[in-house]
Each structure stands twice: as C-alpha cells, then as structure tokens.
Amino acid sequence: MAFNWKEQETISTLEKLVNIPSPSGYTMEVMDFVTDFFDQATIPYIISNKGGVIATIKGQDDQRHRLLTAHVDTLGAMVKEIKPSGRLKLSLVGGFKFNAIEGENCLIHTAGGETITGTILLHQTTVHVYRDSGTAERSADNMEVRLDIKCNSAEDVRKQGIEVGDFVSFDPRFTKTESGFIKSRHLDDKASTALLLELAKQAATGDLLPQTTHFYISNNEEIGYGGNSNIPLETEEYIAVDMGAIGDGQASDEFTVSICAKDSSGPYHYGLTRQLIALAKEQKIDYKVDIYPYYGSDASAAIGAGADVKHALFGPGIEASHAYERTHTDSLKATAALLHAYINSPLGS
Template sequence: MKDLKIDLNYLQTILIDLLNIPSPSGYTDQIVHYVGEELERLDIPFEITRKGAIRAFIKGKKTSPGRAIAAHLDTLGAMVTSIKENTRLGVTMIGHWSARFAEGTRVTIFTDTTTYRGTILPLKASGHTYNEEIDTQVVSWDNLELRIDEIVDSKEDVLQKGIRVGDFIAIDPYPEITDSGYINSRHLDNKAGVASLLAALKAIKDAGITLPVDCYPLFTVLEEVGNGASAIIPEQVAAMVAVDNSTIAPGQNSSERGVTIAMKDSTGPFDYHLTHKLIRICKENDILHQRDVFRFYRSDLASATAAGHDIRTSLICFALDSSHGYERTHIDSLEAVAKLLMFYLQSPVGIQHDDKPFNSLQGFPRQVEQKVIRQIDKVKVK
C-alpha cells in the first residue's frame, strides 16, 4: 500500500462548496449535480438512482468481493407546517434535531418557483415584551415560528408570495475555518465525511493506482430520515464502510483529533473482522485513532442491513463536537479519515470466503476463542 498525500486544500475547498449548497433531506438535487460533476472531473464513472443517490465505480483487479464506501449528502432541515394570521410560518424539523438549535437561525424557504429568506424564532422572542417568559418558554418545535423577510401584512399576503404548507426550509451553515485548523459550521454531518471521501478518491486517482478489488463510492441522500443506503448497494459488494461523525461529549471516547472507529451504535455491533482490519491499518500507518461506542446513533449501515444486504459493515468517523447543533471538527481529523480510506481501498482482501458467502466453513474466519473445558470430571456438579 502506498502512502499517498491527501490534498488538504482540495478537501477544504470541496467542504466549503458542499456546506454552501442547501441539501435538507428530500431537497438534494443541487448537491447531487455538484458531486456528480466533481466525480466527472476525477474521471470516476457513476450512475444515479431515481431518488438521487450516486453509485460511483472504480474498477479493481478483481470484481468480487467488492467494497463500498458510503457517505450521505443530505442534512437536517425544516418544513412549513402552517401559515399564520400574523404572517409567521409554523415549522417542523426534517431529520431529528433539537428546537434549541433552531432558535435564531437564518434560513432559506424554497417555494414551488422561488426562494425567500427568513429567521426561525421562539414565539416569545422579545425580552422587552415578555420579560422573563423568554427564558421559561419550553424548548419545542411547537414554540417556534419563521419570520419572513418580505413585506407582508396578512396571511393572504404570504399566500400571494407563493409560500405553502410543505415548502422546504434550509438552515444556513455559517462555515468558518480558523488558523488553528478548527472548522465550525452547521451540516458538517455529513458534508465533512463527503469531502474526506472525495479527497481520498482524488489521491488514488492522481497516483494512478489500480485497486485490488472493485470499489463503489456511494453518496446517499436520505440518511437523516432513515432510508440512506437501503437501495443502492450492488450485489457483488461484500463489505461496506460508512463515513459519518463521531460524538464528542463526556462519557464518549471520541476525540477532536484523528479518526474514530465505532465498535457499536444503537443498531448493534459492527462487523468484528472489518472493524479490526481498520484498526490494524491505523496502527501500521501511524494514523491517530480511537474506538468508541454510540448509544443514540444510526448511519447508512443501519438502512443497508435493515434492507437485507448480507455485507460486513464498519463505521469510521471524523470528530464532531455538538452534533446536530453548532458543530465543530478539525482538519487533522478529516485528514486522518481520508488517509484511512486511502489505505483501506488499497489493502488486499483479507477474507476470501466473502467471495462466495454461502460456501463451506473452509476459509471462514475465527475470532479470539475462549478455552472450553470439555472433560466432564473438571465440571463441578452439585
């Protein structure tokens, strides 16, 4: 395996471009066009599903057992639920995120024909009017409304603008990269993962490396609402690695530096052999890494396995503080993710048995085994 240089300028440029493209789940056409055009520049062929997920393809020396790398393009967002007599809009979340992080955010409303700007506010937003009630109001999407930046004096005026129930709302990202390498923005989940994957693919393509087996980079569009990779994985894929965010918080083992390898999330443990292979790659190539377990978390892997795909799964994560809120990561973490992907895609297939999943025990791997006492005289019988 060759240690290829990750182009960090490319990674950061792609990331900022992605962050500035609104893509709440269900409204992702624009970002699909952007990523598709970038894959064309990298000379990586792809096809697009009916819903807009991208299935790219890099030819390897062998067809099977194929590998897939998944990262989702969609983000959290909101939708109009009502048009009020006071000209404000009722809102509900797309994806799962707290109303606490919606308060005060700037947004774009997408109507059938145009866009408008506005701000999501609490129902009681002015301390000069409500005094201490602004601090005691319950944090809830029912206690939010959207103020439109248009001259409207009635519900009818709002309707005349073409605003309707069901219109999509995109949340402004507010991206900022500091001199110390920190990246602050909404929607780093999972646009930072997408940028890291594209940077790894660029390194492989620039070096002209032929991979040991076929690789399928997958860019999904409905992960935040649970559908993700359910209908995009080719038959010949035997292993899929998802790229998503870790959770930086007390009680977690994730770090804002390096790559985090998830051992388990709320859907259960990930594949033992694939996960430990990624850990070995990190150790052998001096990639800063740590393991973690996520209790309230699911990724593209959950939708893939729920759809019945018989594949090995593993989750690698870039650092993310305040996930689904005001998020922060570090460029070192994104580089570590890209390097791990770059090495993994070059690595030889470890389990040849996966080429034919309904084979005999021959070639099927073993985990660390417990020593079993078989002699009956060593078993205490009461």
C-alpha cells in the same frame, strides 16, 4: 499509491458542499454538484431512483467488491403552517431539537423556485414583552420563522409563493480558523462526503486498487434509508464514513479518526472493525474506538434492509452534532489516511 493529504482541496470541496442547501428530500442541487465532480474526474457512476449516486473504480479484483458511503443530505425543516401573523410554523426534517436552530438565519425554498430569507425565533423572544422568554419550551408550537418580507397576514405570505410543504434550509455559517478548526452546520456528513470525493479523484488517477471500489453518496440518511439499496451484489464490505459523536463518556475527539464499534443498531462487524484498527496502528494513524448510544448509519440501514455484507463505520470527530458543529483538520487528515489505507489493502478473508 502513497497517501497525499490534500488539505486545501478538501476544505474547498467541503465549503462548497455545506453552502449548497440540501435538507433530506430537497437534494437536487447538491447531487448535481456530486455528479459534476465525478464527471470532471472521469469516474463512471449511476444514479438511483432515490437520487443517490454510486461511482465505481475498477480494481485488480473485479469479483469481490467493497463500498464506501457518505451522505450529503442534511437536517432541515418544512413549512407546516402559515400563521395569521404572517410567520411560519415548522416541521423538522431529521433528528434534532428546536433549541439547536433558535436564532438561525434560514432560506425558504418555494415550489416556484424562489428563495426567501428569514430567521428562526421563539415566538416569545422579546424580553420586554414576554415574561417567559427564557423558560418557554422550544417546541413546534412556540418556534416560528420571521420572514424578511413585508407581510402581516397569511395572504401576504402566499402572494410571495410560500406554501405548506416548502423546504427550509439553515445558514451553515462555515468558518475555518487559523488554528485549524472548522465550524459549520452540516459537517455531518458533508465533511465525510468531501473526503470521499477527494479520495475517489485521487484513486482514479493512481495505481490500480486491489478491489473494485464503489463510492456511494446517499441523499436520505438523516431520515433513515439513504444507502440501504442499490448495493452491487459483488459487495462484501460496506463502510459508512460518518461523524464520530463527541460528549460525556465518549472516546471520540476532534483530532483523531473515530472508529465505531457499536451504535443504537448494535455491534458493527467485529472482523472488519478490527481490520480498521489494525490498519490505523500499522500506518500510525491517530484513532479512537467508540460507542455511539443514539446513532444509526447508512451501514446499519443496509444491514436492516437485508444486505449480506460486512459493515463498519468510521469518520471524523464532530463536536455539537446536529447543532453548530465543529471539527479540526487533524481529524479530517486522520480519516483521510485511514480511508487511503483501507482502499489500498486487500479485502479481508
């Protein structure tokens, strides 16, 4: 099967994904999107008790399997406290800092099924009142949600159905520029999820793959255990498709596919990583090899849980991870090309 880059379809799927609220622990709607996608592509799947979805396309060899995973859960928050003023304190879901969401619009998802809009602000935001508006720590004590309802007390807020434990999601602000950049929250890891969904759809209608291949869309990666279970016993190679981290000292950029050699969990499988590099060279795919110092993936979570697999990690380069992120269509295309080359290559020995 020749590589055919479906840019328009991929970007459309990505935009739909990022606009579905899905902080870890509150992923029901986005998982319905995933299962509907597989249903329309007539790809069989199972749903784990944790809510993850594993779709399977049988290959020429049904004895030795490979698995690719991306996660569709995102960063978010939960209501920690309803303040006497009618504003909300937050408890963060996922590994990020309060400064990354200051000034962001948000949705509060009530247990009754309603959504109420608000904005995340520093309590001391008003410069005409607070001398420390620029220096106050952006912390759980100082940050709050200003609700878009008439409320002056905790009682007013509770009358709207909001309670401690309700989930809070952030406005993704998806934008595609004429120069090919894509700016949005939650490109980690919905960019990779869009690539996997489109890859599975193409693979289901193309030539028979060399190996039976599983597409695992997990829903708890941001809290550490998304893809660490329900791995078919026949699986020999496990690929996490997740963002490349960009910053000082990093090789990754927004225009190539980033192949991770090591992260905070330790080195990835040497042979499988070298196989990916060889495929990139052979297919003339622009790539970078990198080490991510403060990072873990579903592949490393699977190894930690005791899975007996060769594990590797690659994905598009994402700027400003866990904040207002950005990538480029060149990086998405390079990642799609490496995914295509990988699933159409024989399993390593």
